[in-house]
Amino acid sequence: GDSVTQMEGPVTLSEEAFLTINCTYTATGYPSLFWYVQYPGEGLQLLLKATKADDKGSNKGFEATYRKETTSFHLEKGSVQVSDSAVYFCALRVGSNYKLTFGKGTLLTVNP
Amino acid sequence: ETGVTQTPRHLVMGMTNKKSLKCEQHLGHNAMYWYKQSAKKPLELMFVYSLEERVENNSVPSRFSPECPNSSHLFLHLHTLQPEDSALYLCASSQDREEDTQYFGPGTRLTVL
Numbered sequence: 001g002d003s004v005t006q007m008e009g010p011v012t013l014s015e016e017a018f019l020t021i022n023c024t025y026t027a028t029g030y031p032s033l034f035w036y037v038q039y040p041g042e043g044l045q046l047l048l049k050a051t052k053a054d055d056k057g058s059n060k061g062f063e064a065t066y067r068k069e070t071t072s073f074h075l076e077k078g079s080v081q082v083s084d085s086a087v088y089f090c091a092l093r094v095g096s097n098y099k100l101t102f103g104k105g106t107l108l109t110v111n112p
Numbered sequence: 113e114t115g116v117t118q119t120p121r122h123l124v125m126g127m128t129n130k131k132s133l134k135c136e137q138h139l140g141h142n143a144m145y146w147y148k149q150s151a152k153k154p155l156e157l158m159f160v161y162s163l164e165e166r167v168e169n170n171s172v173p174s175r176f177s178p179e180c181p182n183s184s185h186l187f188l189h190l191h192t193l194q195p196e197d198s199a200l201y202l203c204a205s206s207q208d209r210e211e212d213t214q215y216f217g218p219g220t221r222l223t224v225l
Contacts, residue, residue, distance in 0.1 A: 041218060042218050043116065043202055043216030043218045043219055044155075044202070044204075044216040045215075045216070046213050046214075046215075049213075093210075093211070096209070096210045096211060098143065098145070098160045098162075098167065098168055099157050099160075099168065099170075100157065101154070102154040103154055104152060104153060105154075
């Protein structure tokens with residue numbers, strides 16, 4: 001079946017540090033890939049997505065590139081802020097399918 | 113109200129109780145979803161409704177019973193739950209196609225004693 005594996009947290013960084021959260025996947029077909037973010041007390045929000053190999057999704061300074069050869073979609077940001085503290089979820093969808101398959105989430109804490 | 117709202121935000125219930133979770137979306141969407149978010153586990157899709165018809169039911173125990181009376185409202189009726197059902201229950205909605213972006217509510221934190 002389809003699955004997503006993302007790095008275990010928690011991740012703790014100082015403000016302005018570089019962020020990488022690793023995500024790898026296995027899929028039965030050709031997936032679309034997503035990063036969602038969940039701020040404290042809120043629901044998940046779509047952060048960025050990529051629908052085909054070598055696409056780069058980007059939003060709010062975050063980036064992730066769809067790497068088919070390594071089945072990866074790592075999330076990066078060059079300089080994190082305290083307001084980026086949240087749980088980050090990697091997810092995939094295969095084909096025309098309502099179902100999103102999520103990773104377990106990675107808690108990021110950014111200290112001033 | 114904007115986006116996807118859920119009530120109550122917190123719920124504590126005994127194993128013999130019956131309660132309902134409510135979700136409302138103010139986005140004009142036609143598809144609605146229930147997810148379960150347990151600690152240390154990936155989000156699990158429970159049910160999907162499209163135009164008030166259930167289109168997915170992912171092997172969820174019958175003690176969870178969804179209801180979608182119209183495209184703006186979704187309920188999850190709960191009865192004779194187990195302590196392991198304690199979790200955050202998230203509602204989401206999307207426009208109408210499977211590939212459309214899902215928008216999530218803040219969730220209901222359920223504790224079963």
